[in-house]
Amino acid sequence: VTDEPQLIMLPGPTNVPPRVMRAMSKPIINHRGPEFREMFRRVTGNLQYVFETKNDVITLTSSGTGGVECAISNILTKGEKIIIPVNGVFSGRVRDTINVYDGTPIEIPVEWGDAVTPEKIEEALKREKDVRAVTIVYNETATGVTTRCLKEVGEICEKYNALFIVDAISILGGDKLPVDEWKIDMCITGAQKSLMTPPGLAFVSVSPKAWSIIQKSKRRFYFDLPACRKFLADDETPYTPALPLIYALDEALQMIKEEGLEPRYRRHKVCADALYAGLEAMKLNLYAKKKVRSNVVIAVNNPSGITDKDIHKRMLEKYRISIAGGMGKLKNTMFRFGVMGMVNPANIVQTLNALECTLSDLGYKMDLGSGVSAARDVFTREKML
Amino acid sequence: VTDEPQLIMLPGPTNVPPRVMRAMSKPIINHRGPEFREMFRRVTGNLQYVFETKNDVITLTSSGTGGVECAISNILTKGEKIIIPVNGVFSGRVRDTINVYDGTPIEIPVEWGDAVTPEKIEEALKREKDVRAVTIVYNETATGVTTRCLKEVGEICEKYNALFIVDAISILGGDKLPVDEWKIDMCITGAQKSLMTPPGLAFVSVSPKAWSIIQKSKRRFYFDLPACRKFLADDETPYTPALPLIYALDEALQMIKEEGLEPRYRRHKVCADALYAGLEAMKLNLYAKKKVRSNVVIAVNNPSGITDKDIHKRMLEKYRISIAGGMGKLKNTMFRFGVMGMVNPANIVQTLNALECTLSDLGYKMDLGSGVSAARDVFTREKML
Numbered sequence: 001v002t003d004e005p006q007l008i009m010l011p012g013p014t015n016v017p018p019r020v021m022r023a024m025s026k027p028i029i030n031h032r033g034p035e036f037r038e039m040f041r042r043v044t045g046n047l048q049y050v051f052e053t054k055n056d057v058i059t060l061t062s063s064g065t066g067g068v069e070c071a072i073s074n075i076l077t078k079g080e081k082i083i084i085p086v087n088g089v090f091s092g093r094v095r096d097t098i099n100v101y102d103g104t105p106i107e108i109p110v111e112w113g114d115a116v117t118p119e120k121i122e123e124a125l126k127r128e129k130d131v132r133a134v135t136i137v138y139n140e141t142a143t144g145v146t147t148r149c150l151k152e153v154g155e156i157c158e159k160y161n162a163l164f165i166v167d168a169i170s171i172l173g174g175d176k177l178p179v180d181e182w183k184i185d186m187c188i189t190g191a192q193k194s195l196m197t198p199p200g201l202a203f204v205s206v207s208p209k210a211w212s213i214i215q216k217s218k219r220r221f222y223f224d225l226p227a228c229r230k231f232l233a234d235d236e237t238p239y240t241p242a243l244p245l246i247y248a249l250d251e252a253l254q255m256i257k258e259e260g261l262e263p264r265y266r267r268h269k270v271c272a273d274a275l276y277a278g279l280e281a282m283k284l285n286l287y288a289k290k291k292v293r294s295n296v297v298i299a300v301n302n303p304s305g306i307t308d309k310d311i312h313k314r315m316l317e318k319y320r321i322s323i324a325g326g327m328g329k330l331k332n333t334m335f336r337f338g339v340m341g342m343v344n345p346a347n348i349v350q351t352l353n354a355l356e357c358t359l360s361d362l363g364y365k366m367d368l369g370s371g372v373s374a375a376r377d378v379f380t381r382e383k384m385l
Numbered sequence: 386v387t388d389e390p391q392l393i394m395l396p397g398p399t400n401v402p403p404r405v406m407r408a409m410s411k412p413i414i415n416h417r418g419p420e421f422r423e424m425f426r427r428v429t430g431n432l433q434y435v436f437e438t439k440n441d442v443i444t445l446t447s448s449g450t451g452g453v454e455c456a457i458s459n460i461l462t463k464g465e466k467i468i469i470p471v472n473g474v475f476s477g478r479v480r481d482t483i484n485v486y487d488g489t490p491i492e493i494p495v496e497w498g499d500a501v502t503p504e505k506i507e508e509a510l511k512r513e514k515d516v517r518a519v520t521i522v523y524n525e526t527a528t529g530v531t532t533r534c535l536k537e538v539g540e541i542c543e544k545y546n547a548l549f550i551v552d553a554i555s556i557l558g559g560d561k562l563p564v565d566e567w568k569i570d571m572c573i574t575g576a577q578k579s580l581m582t583p584p585g586l587a588f589v590s591v592s593p594k595a596w597s598i599i600q601k602s603k604r605r606f607y608f609d610l611p612a613c614r615k616f617l618a619d620d621e622t623p624y625t626p627a628l629p630l631i632y633a634l635d636e637a638l639q640m641i642k643e644e645g646l647e648p649r650y651r652r653h654k655v656c657a658d659a660l661y662a663g664l665e666a667m668k669l670n671l672y673a674k675k676k677v678r679s680n681v682v683i684a685v686n687n688p689s690g691i692t693d694k695d696i697h698k699r700m701l702e703k704y705r706i707s708i709a710g711g712m713g714k715l716k717n718t719m720f721r722f723g724v725m726g727m728v729n730p731a732n733i734v735q736t737l738n739a740l741e742c743t744l745s746d747l748g749y750k751m752d753l754g755s756g757v758s759a760a761r762d763v764f765t766r767e768k769m770l
Contacts, residue, residue, distance in 0.1 A: 001420050001632070005412035013413050013625060024409045024629055027390040028398050028583060030707045035386050061585050062446055063624035066607040097606050192625060198413060200446050200585055200627025221482050222451040222608075239448035240398060240577060242585025242627055244409055247386070322415045 007321045009351050011141045011170055011297040011338035013192035013199045016248070020197060023251035024244040031243060037235035039250055044232065046253035050172065050195070050261070051187060051205050053179035058228045059249075060202045061242040064169035064190030067202030069097050070223035071165055071186045072135075074214045078102040080132040083124050083162070085109075085116035085147075088140035089328040094167060098135075106131065112143050112330070115292040118152035125160040132213070133163035133185075139171035142327040144288045144299035144336065146175065154183035163210055169193060169202075173256060174268045174296040174340055185210040191245060194268070194296055196341030197252045200245045269295045270382045271348050272339045274375035278352040281374035282359070282366050287334055298337045299326075306362050308335040314361065319354035345379045392706045394736050396526045396555055396682040396723035398577040398584045401633070405582060408636035409629040416628060422620040424635055429617065431638035435557065435580070435646070436572060436590050438564035443613045444634075445587045446627040449554035449575030452587030454482050455608035456550055456571045457520075459599045463487040465517040468509050468547070470494075470501035470532075473525035474713040479552060483520075491516065497528050497715070500677040503537035510545040517598070518548035518570075524556035527712040529673045529684035529721065531560065539568035548595055554578060554587075558641060559653045559681040559725055570595040576630065579653070579681055581726030582637045585630045654680045655767045656733050657724045659760035663737040666759035667744070667751050672719055683722045684711075691747050693720040699746065704739035730764045 008015045029035045040059075047057040060067055072094070076082070080103050084095045087110035098105040106128050110116050116136070125131055134157050139146045150166060157164035163185040168177055172187070174194030179187045185207040192199035206214070206225060214225050227238040256264060272295040279286060279300055287299035302308050308325045312335060315321045326334040337351065352371040360368055379385035393400045414420045425444075432442040445452055457479070461467070465488050469480045472495035483490040491513050495501050501521070510516055519542050524531045535551060542549035548570040553562055557572070559579030564572050570592040577584035591599070591610060599610050612623040641649060657680040664671060664685055672684035687693050693710045697720060700706045711719040722736065737756040745753055764770035 001411050001414060001424055003411060006414060008413050008415070010415055013416065013628060016413050021410050025406050026386050026388060028393050028401050029386060029391060030393070030395055030701075030709075031398065031584070032709070033701065033707065039386055061448055061627075062451070062607060063626070065624045066447070069606045093606075100603075100605050190625070198627070198629045199416070199625040200630060218485075220485050221454045221478075222447060239450045240575070240584040241448070242446075242583070242630060243398060244583045244629060244633075245585060245627060248629075316415075316418065322418065324415075324417070 004320065007347060007350060009337045009347070010322050010324050011193070011336055012190070012340065014196060014338055014340040015342050016196055016198055017252070017255060017342050019255065020248045020251045023247040024198070026247045028243060031240055032236060040246065041235040043246060043250050043253060044235070046257060047203055050253065050256055051179045052177070052181065053205050055179065055205045055207045056229060056232060057203055057205045058225060058232065059237060059241065059246070060204065060223065061200060062202050063199065064188065064202050065093065066223065067169070067188040067190060067204050068094055068167055070202070070225065071188050071204050072097045072103070073101045073220060073223060074225040075133060075163060075210060075217055076101045076103040077217050079104055081106050081128055081130065082132055083108065083121065083128070083134045085120065085136060087112055087115060087145060088137070088142035090141050090167065090169070091137040092328070094135050094137060113145060113288050115145050115147040118149045118156060121153050122156050125156065125162060131160065131162045133165050135165040135167065137167040138177065139168065139294050139296060141170040141297050142330060144294045144297040145292045146171065146294040148292065150184070151182050158183055163213060171296050173264070175265055179205055191249055194340045195249070195252055197249045198245060200242045201249060268339060268343065270378065270384050271343045271345065272296065272298065274345065274348050274378035275337060275339060275352065277378045278348070278371035278375035282356065282371040296338065296340050298339060299334050300336070301334050303359065303364050306359065306364060308332065310362055311335050311358055314358045315354055318358070321351055321354050345384050348375055389705065392732060392735060394722045394732070395707050395709050396578070396721055397575065397725065399581060399723055399726040401581055401583055402637070402640060402727050404640065405633045405636045408632040411632045413628060416625055417621060425631065426620040428631060428635050428638060429620070431642060432588055435638065435641055436564045437562070437566065438590050440564065440590045440592045441614060441617060442588055442590045443610060443617065444622060444626065444631070445589065445608065446585060447587050448584065449573065449587050450478065451608065452554070452573040452575060452589050453479055453552055455587070455610065456573050456589050457482045457488070458486045458605060458608060459610040460518060460548060460595065460602055461486045461488040462602050464489055466491050466513055466515065467517055468493065468506065468513070468519040470505065470521060472497055472500060472528060472530060473522070474527035475525055475552065476522040477713070479520050479522060498530060498673050500530050500532040503534045503541060506538050507541050510541065510547060516545065516547045518550050520550040520552065522552040523562065524553065524560070524679050524681060526555040526682050527715060529679045529682040530677045531556065531679040533677065535569070536567050543568055548598060556681050558649070560650055564590055576634055579725045580634070580637055582634045583630060585627045586634060653724060653728065655763065655769050656728045656730065657681070657683065659730065659733050659763035660722060660724060660737065662763045663733070663756035663760040667741065667756040681723065681725050683724060684719050685721070686719050688744065688749050691744065691749055693717065695747055696720050696743055699743045700739055703743070706736055706739050730769050733760055
């Protein structure tokens with residue numbers, strides 16, 4: 001691995017600010033000592049700030065998938081029903097996790113590229129009765145779709161006395177997500193997406209209502225939430241945490257507080273808007289339906305006759321920009337961008353320019369400069385250039 | 386957390402060499418890209434070198450406890466018997482993990498401070514019949530005891546057709562452990578102990594015999610070994626790995642190869658011998674029986690009238706040296722040292738000197754200098770000073 005940095009436009013991991021990178025080189029300390037506890041108390045408090053919650057926020061050393069498994073496995077008792085709308089690979093993974101833990105997933109099939117409606121959720125709750133939880137993947141990373149009705153679903157869950165679980169892995173920190181206001185009982189995210197921290201940490205917020213269910217369910221080991229809660233009371237973790245990543249997270253959360261949540265969400269939105277405008281000006285075909293398009297992950301169908309493999313190989317080798325391909329049934333059909341964390345207008349312009357040159361080299365017909373120009377118009381209008 | 390480094394004499398995490406710390410600041414890259422794959426292939430190969438195995442070695446983003454849960458949960462089918470000698474907190478944790486996954490732990494109680502014998506293992510295998518596996522905690526971190534009969538137990542397991550699982554979390558990389566020669570089917574370790582990498586990674590080696598059992602058992606998600614194996618074939622991990630820690634590990638493993646396993650084990654042994662000699666010269670009482678004393682973790686009973694809390698507070702505040710206390714039923718009865726990773730004679734002398742001053746300040750009667758002097762004699766005899 002060379003020291004020449006890339007521009008990471010992946011849907012995670014994402015670019016990490018130099019301040020955050022430098023924080024990882026702080027000396028090793030005892031994770032059962034006073035210095036750790038002081039830092040971990042601040043980290044947990046700042047996570048609550050970003051989650052907009054008074055609930056406990058648990059830090060796990062694992063990928064985001066581990067965080068989802070933690071949430072599901074801690075509330076499930078054999079046979080219990082959990083509603084899960086599936087509109088992509090990651091919501092499919094939540095369904096599979098429910099199965100693995102002997103739950104009964106009530107799948108609401110949703111067209112990929114679209115999002116579930118509150119009506120469909122209520123319909124399922126009414127029909128199924130005794131549903132333990134409703135789980136929604138807020139941002140389906142595989143398709144670039146954000147499910148925008150969480151507030152409504154939270155109300156519905158309360159009405160039917162179901163827990164509301166939100167997988168917010170690729171989005172938390174990049175788009176609005178007030179956990180308490182939206183009545184979310186468990187909210188899961190990962191470090192390496194919109195929180196601009198290197199990968200290796202996951203987080204789960206747990207409401208009092210969720211704790212009361214968790215107490216009754218079967219405990220496992222590494223993802224045992226009651227054990228996490230017990231140690232959290234002393235600002236510790238039950239098992240040795242990934243210390244350098246906690247240092248990094250501490251710094252990233254302080255940067256997020258300095259920026260403020262609203263300006264941060266606006267920056268993500270304007271960057272995404274500009275990238276969408278650029279892609280459309282280049283006559284590229286976006287995968288997600290317009291009304292559910294994500295501000296943090298953008299999926300583009302391959303232009304006819306050009307493979308995403310060729311596109312991302314050239315983007316990486318010639319321009320040092322990392323982008324992703326499709327997942328699951330969308331493999332070999334699309335390429336995807338992350339618009340996350342420290343993303344700024346210069347990154348978007350740089351990406352669009354490289355994409356224009358790349359596609360043009362690969363024989364795609366378009367007006368060179370049209371993408372960059374459309375993006376610049378958005379930034380100018382929004383006074384961000 | 387200040388930038389002033391401590392001398393970490395904990396039984397993990399341990400001191401991390403500056404080369405390894407610096408490696409963490411390499412730029413973020415795509416964990417599905419060519420640069421990652423090239424590095425991860427080298428890392429896996431070097432792990433096989435340290436494990437002395439041709440078996441697959443799986444890298445997990447988790448603490449060591451996650452690694453143990455991974456191994457146990459992947460081989461267990463409900464009700465199956467696993468033999469586990471329990472001589473401390475960590476072997477107790479293995480027994481609990483077997484219970485959590487609906488296995489039947491066949492516990493062999495062993496006096497804390499001592500180790501199981503091969504005869505006891507064979508007796509249990511003969512009595513119980515149909516035992517799925519024998520699990521041994523090679524180095525019981527809570528008591529400073531190393532179980533030295535793994536080679537014999539490996540032979541016995543083969544004879545009775547039981548899998549042989551070794552929890553080597555605090556020891557692998559610091560003491561002899563030829564996985565293939567000792568017929569170990571699954572060997573688990575963590576990054577933050579004798580491998581001198583920051584915490585956050587665990588490793589599990591898996592033999593062909595273990596794979597054949599794993600195929601038949603119930604799969605979970607985050608710790609799903611068949612998924613890990615599938616991705617390992619492409620030098621990847623199923624979920625986003627803790628990239629900076631993989632960078633660090635890559636560097637640490639290269640340092641281990643440069644030193645060589647035999648010189649490395651000898652360095653650990655001589656440092657431990659010197660520390661033992663110093664502690665005995667100070668008339669302190671060691672917890673572990675002499676014949677099973679560990680070269681990587683050393684447990685000392687509190688001198689009468691002095692608490693370990695006072696000792697480690699003073700060691701940390703006055704000398705910037707981190708040491709640990711007791712665990713489980715040994716809490717408030719002892720203090721423990723790690724002799725791990727990059728440990729060298731200067732660390733041992735510095736630690737003994739600080740301990741002499743600390744104990745003397747706390748009213749313990751001894752000849753000041755006796756500990757350091759005894760340690761120096763060991764290093765001189767071994768030509769390491």
